Amino acid sequence: MSDHDASKADVYFTRGKLCFRLFQLRRKTEDLDNCIRALEQGKTIATDSHPDYPDCEFALGSALKIRFQLHSTMSDLDSCICSFQRAVEFAPETHANKPIFLPALGFECIQRFQTTGNVADLDLAIQSYQHLHTVLPLDRQPPDTLYRLGYALLRRFEHRGDPADLDAAIISHRSAAESPSNSRTGKATYLRSLADCLVVRFEYFGDVNDLDEAISALRGIIESVNESPLVLAGCLCSYGNALFLRFQRFRSRDDIEEAADVQKRAIALSPDSFSGKHSYLTNLGNTLVARFGQYGDINDLDDAIALQHRAIDLLPDTGLIHKPVYFANLANSLSSRFGRSKQLIDIDTAISLLTQVIDMTPNARKDKPAHIFTLGNAYLLRFGWLDDLKDLENAIMCYRRAVGLVADNDPTKALYLGHLGGSLYRRFNRGGGREHIEEAIAVGNRAVSLTPQDHPLLANYLSHLGYSYMIRFDSYGEQTDIEKSVFCHRQAVERTINEGTDKASYLNGLGLALSHSFQHSKEARDINESIDVFQRAIKLVPAEHPGNLIFMGHLGSAFKYRLEAFGDPDDRDMAMDAFRTAFSDSRSKNGDLSFYRQTCRAWAGLVLRSSPETLAESFAAWESLVDLIPRTAWLGRTISERHGQVSAIGEDVRRAAAIATLCGRYTEAVEWLEQGRAVIWGQQLNLRAPVDELMLKEPELAQELTRVAAELDAVSTRVDQEWSLETAEGAAQRNRRLAEEWEELTKKTRAIPGFENFLQPKRLPELQKATRSGHIVLLNVAMQNCSALVLSPDSKEVMHVPLPRLSYQLAETLKNNLRSVLDASHTRARSSRPYIPGARKDGNLAHILSIIWKTIVKPVLDRLGFEVSKSDVDxxxxICWCPTGPLAFLPIHAAGLYDQPVRGYTTSDFVISSYTPTLSTLIPTSEPPVSGQRTPSILAVGQRNTPSLGSLPHTGDEIMKIRDNANGFQVHVLEDEDATVDRVREGMTKNNWLHLACHALQMSNSPLRSAFYLHDGSLTLEELITKTASHTEFAFLSACQTSTGDEDLSEEAVHLAAGMQLAGYRSVIATMWSIKDEDGPVVADGVYSRLLLPKPDSTRAALALHCAVKRLREDTKPKQLNDAWFLRWVPFIHMGV
Structure with a gap:
């Protein structure tokens, strides 16, 4: 008998059937394997024309299906489907078993789709079920085949969005439900599937009739099915979903409450072993999130998140197609909780999850735009907390992408457009261009026009559009814009029937529009209605709702506007009550920072203008604002990002200190100025603070603090401009987690007896330790008051020195005049520039210095009782000057009347001057001082010819002067080609003194990029602050602009000299502007002759510079004073101890 003999094939077919029978009896895997092997051998022998070939293929596929169910090996499922396909292909249409082959093939294709998500499997399944219609009349088809066809059509619609698939799915499910062969339980199952399809059609196309039919059908099923708990559970879950959707449309509290109740019943009826329980859990989670959004019970959110986590845990390995949806549901729950709790890990996790969801979701899936939109919402939420412009830009990008992925007739188009408009007006408010607000209005109008008049979200779109019109009115003053804004907000209110948080939000918008209208029109009816609607909004939300505080702040502002217009003292009292209420609540620290700063200023300004007796309340208002500093400059951001945030702090802190001074609260004034100045440097120094004492008491905690501090210090100086979005997001989240860990560890440390003040803002007794080297004079200049606050070594009290002749405007004028002189003198780079008589009007510097003397220095010296020294300069x-605001850019140390023939009219006649950005940098870190503990050595760097920059021929002489004064002192020199970035870096680690004679540049647009220029590159401030060493002592920065800061960050001391202090150099000589190249050696000679003899001592740096500059000043003094003379010696300053 040949191998191709049909009878031999029959033998294998029979053997396969017998092995299968054995497997059924014994349940042994080898029997199943033998069955598959025999059938495979049989079909290789038989020809396609063998009468039993289709049955053999089907039997083989059935055996492979069982083995797949046992071992989950995908190749078995693939082979199963191939065998079923061949069975269908080779069975004639009249084959008795073809009506069995077709639905079996369809079923397994659906199974594979549920595992892989490949839509081609749905195509094959649908083709198989539709093929069945041609070989078996519809009325003879089992209802489960109609049900599965409907399932496959629905899933394909979700991926490709063809409405014909959804309509066909509804027809199939309706036919299954109406089949006369149904049992009561079966009918319930099929009716539930029909209802689910109707719900989906409602979601996508908005026909309320579909939703009503679904709810009616499901209610009827629930009332009739009791014998099968699992069937009832499924119907309850679907019923809950339909009620949830109706709540979203009509906001009926009864719907959301019933939805939650029936979904809980569904979960209770389903054991964890039930394969579909995960869907019930995630659906209830969604319902609870929606209920929280409407009624604000935080427990709903916690429960929702727990449910979503549990749903994901129960998701089977074959449920990969559900994973993106479940991740998105969890992300939505976390985003909602962040909106209340402000725990950044929630929104960070949500963004990470949604990013994964989008990556996992095929482009063709109908729900991909929804996931992208949800990610945009998450970015926008985080922007509201962190005020990071990158988040707002990412939100806009997501909304644009979602809008572009849906057709105009898609009901979600308006939703995406509405949110795009809202994000665009926010972008305009954050320094955007007019194109942003114009587009916001255009897309807002489009969202409104695409939305049915009875749609509940129309109010939301109108509200967004109203804000856009209001913002454009504020910027460009077009009267019709504010009229349109009021109209839109009023429409939003009137279209919202439900008296809940949504209506309160729309009332708040209307109140704001009316307030803005009043400021232009001065119509009493506008401000009266504004106050009325704010009060209505407050009544509509629970007292614990965060919106309550915002509405209260807006109400206070409205009363303030009416007070200013009409002068009714009752309005003043009402405004102060509202402001007081808003800021007395601890939740005000968790709201919108810019809003609270703005409202706090309004409160403080109101009470200050009211009467002198209300100064104490103004003090409380400013104290609230100072309390916001830690959040404004949070360690969870990079240094560069924090600089962007703190630019607004300086003015507020100066005003706060001025009010404290007016109240006689000098201690608080000093403490606030310290807390609000050089905030970023202070934070970085805290990260580098020694923990020796803690190590003795709690070594494990101290080690954790040290580890986290080092990681946080490193990550906070990152630069991520060139990173991918995912990499930058990961680094930013790591930064935030470390900051949170740092906060938790410092909290634990402060709970230890004796460490209660660990890294807390320093109080006056601690700050007094900074006076070890002499008097410290804090110069505060604000609109309300200008004064000096003096700390002295021999007093525990703060001395207040009024400066009545100084004003903020005068300080600004002096700063601007000085800048004009410097610009005209081309003092931005160290050079051998000549003085050109007549190039500008002379005498400006003498005039500036005389005003500083009369208005600032002389009153301070008189109050301290200082007289001209008649003895040795030693x-x-x-005095260590600590100037604020515009004074930080003025040469206080050089103030004087230089046209006087006798001594006693210049600062240097009375005192030796130093500067400090903060008091903390002067506080000794150890006893005794560093100098003298080890033999110092100096790294001297000189750059005569830096590539692409001007020649500095005298830097060589400058280095020689250091060598001449060395007296056995170790001097390590790097000049010209040897002065590379790497060698200078290495030298800084080996030497505790540093002298840099080179070009330097302060970068006003990017302060951390300010740098010293070496032979092969630059050493930036950004890099300097990442280096710190305990051995460093003194640095002489003989370069240009090394102590010139950023005018927008006047309180932050963002300059190279401060960077050197942060890197550990506690005593620094620097320059306020560029020096004349030939003067470098003169000053260096004078400084080092005093510093190195009789032995090296960096604590004499201020005295040494005083003497060296005095010599330069006297040796170069012309017969007639001119600016060129002042420009030579004034720029040299000392900073630190």
Missing amino acids: TLPR
């Missing part, structure tokens, strides 16, 4: 008292 006995001169020392």
Whole structure:
């Protein structure tokens, strides 16, 4: 008998059937394997024309299906489907078993789709079920085949969005439900599937009739099915979903409450072993999130998140197609909780999850735009907390992408457009261009026009559009814009029937529009209605709702506007009550920072203008604002990002200190100025603070603090401009987690007896330790008051020195005049520039210095009782100046009347001057001082010819002067080609003194990019602050602009000299502007002759510079004073101890 003999094939077919029978009896895997092997051998022998070939293929596929169910090996499922396909292909249409082959093939294709998500499997399944219609009349088809056809059509619609698939799915499910062969339980199952399809059609196309039919059908099923708990559970879950959707449309509290109740019943009826329980859990989670959004019970959110996590845990390995949806549901729950709790890990996790969801979701899936939109919402939420412009830009990008992925007739188009408009007006408010607000209005109008008049979200779109019109009115003053804004907000209110948080939000928008209208029109009816609607909004939300505080702040502002217009003292009282209420609540620290700063200023300004007796309340208002500093400059951001945030702090802190001074609260004034100045440097220094004492008491905690501090210090200086979005997001989240860990560890440390003040803002007794080297004079300049606050070594009290002749405007004028002189003198780079008489009007610097003397320095010296020293210069008292605001850019140390023939009219006649950005940098870190503990050595760097920059021929002489004064002192020199970035870096780690004679540049647009220029590159401030060493002592920065900061960050001391202090150099000589190249050696000689003899001592740096500059000043003094003379010696300053 040949191998191709049909009878031999029959033998294998029979053997396969017998092995299968054995497997059924014994349930042994080898029997199943033998069955598959025999059938495979049989079909290779038989020809396609063998009468049993289709049955053999089907039997083989059935065996492979069982083995797949046992071992989950995908190749078995693939082979199963191939065998079923061949069975269908080779069975004639009249074959008795073809009506069995077709639905079996369809079923397995659906199974594979549920595992892989490949839509081609749905195509094959649908083709198989539709083929069945041609071989078996519809009325003879089992209802489960109609049900599965409907399922496959629905899933394909979700992926490709063809409405014909959804309509066909509804027809199939309706036919299954109406089949006369149904049992009561079967009918319930099929009716539930029909209802689910109707719900989907409602979601996508908005026909309420579909939703009503679904709810009616499901209610009827629930009332009739009791014998099968699992069937009842499924119907309850679907019923809950339909009620949830109706709640979203009509906002009926009865719907959302019933939805939650029936979904809980469904879960209770389903054991964890039930394969579909995960869907019930995630659906209830969604319902609870919606209920929280409407009624604000935080427990709903916690429960929702727990449910979503549990749903994901129960998701089977074959449920990969559900994973993106479940991740998205969890992300939505976390985003909602963040909106209340402000725990950044929630929104960070949500964004990470949604990013994964989008990556996992095929482009063709109908729900992909929804996931992208949800990610945009998450970015926008985080922007509201962190105020990070990148988040707002990402939100806009997501909304644009979602809008572009849906057709105009898609009901979600308006939703995406509405949110795009809202994000665009926010972008305009954050320094955007007019194109942003114009587009916001255009897309807002489009969202409104695409939305049915009875749609509940129309109010939301109108509200967004109203804000856009209001913002454009504020910027460009077009009267019709504010009229349109009021109209849109009023429409939003009137279209919202439900008296809940949504209506309160729309009332708030209307109140704002009316307030803005009043400020232009001064019509009493506008401000009266504004106050009325704010009060209505407050009544509509629970007292614990965060919106309550915002509405209260807006109400206070409205009363303030009416007070200013009409002068009714009752309005003043009402405004102060509203402001007081808003800021007395601890939740005000968790709201919108810019809003609270703005409202706090309004409160403080109101009470200050009211009467002198209300100064104490103004003090409380500013104290609330100072309390916001830690959040404004949070460690969870990079240094560069924090600089962007703190630019607004300086003015607020100066005003706060001025009010404290007016109240006689000098201690608080000093403490606030310290807390609000050089905030970023202070944070970085805290990260580098020694923990020796803690190590003795709690070594494990100290080690954790040290580890986290080091990681946080490193990650906070990152630069991520060139990173991918995913990489930058990961780094930013790591930064935030470390900051949170740091906060938790410092909290634990402060709970230990004796460490209660660990890294807390320093109080006056601690700050007094900074006076070890002499008097410290804080110069505060604000609109309300200008004064000096003096800390002295021999007093525990703060001395207040009024400066009545100084004003903020005068300080600004002096700063601007000085800048004009410097610009005209081309002092931005160290050079051998000549003085050109007549190039500008002379005498400007003498005039500036005389005003500083009369308005600032002379009153301070008189109050301290200082007289002109008649003895040796070594006995001169020392003042460390700590100027604020525009004064930070003025040469206080050089103030004087230089046209006087006798001594006693210049600062240097009375004192030795130093500067400090903060008091903390002067506080000794150890006893005794660093100098003298080890033999110092100096790294001297000189750059005569830096590539692409001007020649500095005298830097060589400058280095030589250091060598001449060395007296056995180790001097390590790097000049010209040897002065590379790497060698200078290495030298800084080996030497505790540093002298840099080179070009330097302050980058005003990017302060951390300010740098010293070496032979092969630059050493930036950004890099300097990442280096710190305990051995460093003194640095002489003989370069240009090394102590010139950023005018927008006047309180932050963002300059190279401060960077050197942060890197550990506690005593620094620097320059306020570029020096004349030939003067470098003169000053260096004078400084080092005093510093190195009789032995090296960096604590004499201020005295040494005083003497060296005095010599330069006297040796170069012309017969007639001119600016060129002042420009030579004034720029040299000392900073630190």
